[in-house]
Amino acid sequence: MNRNWFLIVAGLLLGGTAGSAFSQTPSNPSADKSKAATLDTDPHLVGWWKFEEASGKTAADSSGKGHDGTLDGNLAAETNHVPGRVGQAIQFDGKDGVRVVGFKGVTGMQARTAAVWMKTSVIGGDLLTWGQNEPGRMFHFGFVRGRIGLEPRGGYYYMKADTHDGKWHHVAVTVQAASPPNLHDHVKLYKDGEIAEIDDIGLLDLWPLDTGDQQDLSIGRRFKGLLDDVRLYDRALSDEEIKALFRVETNRPVTQP
Ligand SMILES: [Ca+2]
Numbered sequence: 001m002n003r004n005w006f007l008i009v010a011g012l013l014l015g016g017t018a019g020s021a022f023s024q025t026p027s028n029p030s031a032d033k034s035k036a037a038t039l040d041t042d043p044h045l046v047g048w049w050k051f052e053e054a055s056g057k058t059a060a061d062s063s064g065k066g067h068d069g070t071l072d073g074n075l076a077a078e079t080n081h082v083p084g085r086v087g088q089a090i091q092f093d094g095k096d097g098v099r100v101v102g103f104k105g106v107t108g109m110q111a112r113t114a115a116v117w118m119k120t121s122v123i124g125g126d127l128l129t130w131g132q133n134e135p136g137r138m139f140h141f142g143f144v145r146g147r148i149g150l151e152p153r154g155g156y157y158y159m160k161a162d163t164h165d166g167k168w169h170h171v172a173v174t175v176q177a178a179s180p181p182n183l184h185d186h187v188k189l190y191k192d193g194e195i196a197e198i199d200d201i202g203l204l205d206l207w208p209l210d211t212g213d214q215q216d217l218s219i220g221r222r223f224k225g226l227l228d229d230v231r232l233y234d235r236a237l238s239d240e241e242i243k244a245l246f247r248v249e250t251n252r253p254v255t256q257p
Pocket of ligand 1: 050086228
C-alpha cells in the first residue's frame with residue numbers, strides 16, 4: 001500500500017518535472033523557418049556591394065556583415081557611377097578597384113559563391129580576388145586566358161563562352177566544400193544563369209583550392225568596364241539560386257541543400 005502510494009507520487013513528480021522542463025523550452029528552432037531567408041537576407045551572404053552611392057569613396061556592404069569597400073585611386077562615385085544592371089554600377093578604369101580593407105574573403109576549403117554582373121568589351125582584370133600569393137592559395141575570379149574563370153595560382157578553370165561583347169552578363173562561381181576541393185570536381189562556373197561549358201585544359205583542372213587569408217578582398221582590379229551587384233556567399237548556391245540571381249528574383253526563399 002505505502003509502496004504503491006510512493007510509486008504514484010514519484011510518477012506524478014517525475015511527470016510534473018518532465019512537463020515543466022518541456023514547457024520551459026518553448027523556443028522551437030524550426031518555428032523560425034516560417035520567416036525563410038531569401039537570397040538577399042541569407043545569413044550566408046557575407047558581402048554584397050550594390051554600388052548605389054551617389055558620392056564619395058565608399059562602396060557599402062549590404063549584407064549586414066560590415067564589409068564596406070573603398071574605391072581606390074581615381075575611382076569616385078561622382079565620376080564613376082553610371083546606370084547599372086540593378087540601379088547604379090561602377091565604371092572601372094582598367095586599373096583601380098574596390099578594396100575591402102580587413103576582409104579576407106571566404107578562406108580555406110570552405111564552400112562559397114561569388115556572383116557579379118559585368119559589362120565590358122575589353123578582356124582583362126579581376127572580378128573578385130583574395131587569398132595569398134602561393135600555389136592553390138589565391139582565389140582569383142575574373143579573366144583567365146580571355147574568358148571568365150577561376151585561377152587559384154597554378155591551375156585554372158574557365159568557360160568557353162565569351163563575355164566581353166559590350167552587353168550585361170551575369171557570371172558566378174561556386175565551390176563545394178571538400179578536403180580539399182579541386183577545380184574539376186567541386187567548382188562550377190555560370191554564365192547568364194546557366195552552367196557554363198568549361199574549356200578543357202586537361203590535368204591542370206585538378207588543382208586543389210585552399211585559399212589563404214592574407215590579402216584583403218578586392219573587386220574590379222585591372223578590369224575596364226561596369227560591375228554591379230557583387231555578391232559573396234559562404235555556401236555554394238544551387239543551380240536554381242544562380243538562375244534567380246540572373247533573373248534578379250533575389251527575394252525568393254533560399255534553397256537549402
Ligand atoms: Ca547597383
